[in-house]
Amino acid sequence: MxxxxxxxxxxxxxxxxxxxxxxxxxxxxxxxxxxxxxxxxxxxxxxxKLSNYGLQLREKQKIKRIYGLQEKQYKNYFKEADRQKGVTGTNFLVLLERRLDNTVYRLGFANSRSQARQMVRHNHFLVNGRKVNIPSYLLQPGDVVAVREKSRQIGAITEALDAVPRRGVPAWLELDKEKFQGVFRSIPTREEMNLPVQEQLVVEFYSK
Known part of the structure; x- marks a missing residue:
């Protein structure tokens, strides 16, 4: 990719x-x-000053860069969100938050999403006890994400966990630092995600 x-x-x-x-x-x-x-x-x-189109484009690019996605992948997520029931913009952000690499970052096992993506690719994580090395894997409520036994001494992971108090862990996730694992407790609401983005502008951008 x-x-x-x-x-x-x-x-x-x-x-x-x-x-x-x-x-x-x-x-x-x-x-x-x-x-x-x-x-x-x-x-x-x-x-x-930006035009309306410029504002929509900047918001699209902002979200794409936050999650580290390429254009085709990003657009596919939007199409999937548009097919689902509910608010398209919220559905879109929920899909992005359910990604395994994002969850690894949110739990505090990595200092950035790009680092989390690399760690997932290198087989450092288990989902429900099974090895998963696909960063875009979508988690379901109740899924347990754990660091493999052999990977728990990696400096990047321990350093990232030390920084958890500064970054915090979202309400829809639960971290157990002692066991090097976390639980994807529930689908996040828009209020819980607390992202400084205006997803409605992305909806308008793709609605043209």
Missing amino acids: ARNTGPVCRLCRRENMKLYLKGDRCYSDKCALERRSYPPGQHGQRRG
Whole structure:
């Protein structure tokens, strides 16, 4: 699968908000957005007001970059959300939050979603006692995500767990640090997700 290999701090500056793509660096004074709070590029400081289409596009790009998805995969999630009953925008965010790599990050086993994706790919996690190495695997309520016994001494995982008190664990997840496992307790509500995004703009973008 294609992935972004360029400097990710530029993405935060482009969206004018912290996307937390670099783990601990995003919480320090080294954060690029703290140093230069304007879009990257030669004309970054002179960009004017966005049109309605521009606002919709920026919101689409923001969510795509937060979860580290490619365009085709992102659009497929939206189509699936549109087919489901309920509010399309909320369904869309729920699908993204149910991804295994996102859940690994949310539980605190990784410092960023890209790191979580790599760890899942490298077979460091079990779901309900079975090895799963597909980052896009969608979790169901009651599923247990655990670090494999052989992987519990990996420095990146222990360091990420030490940072859990700072980041916190969402209400729909339950972490047991001693057992190196967590439970996907329930489908999150829009209020619980507490994401600084306007998903309705994405719905409008794809409704054209």
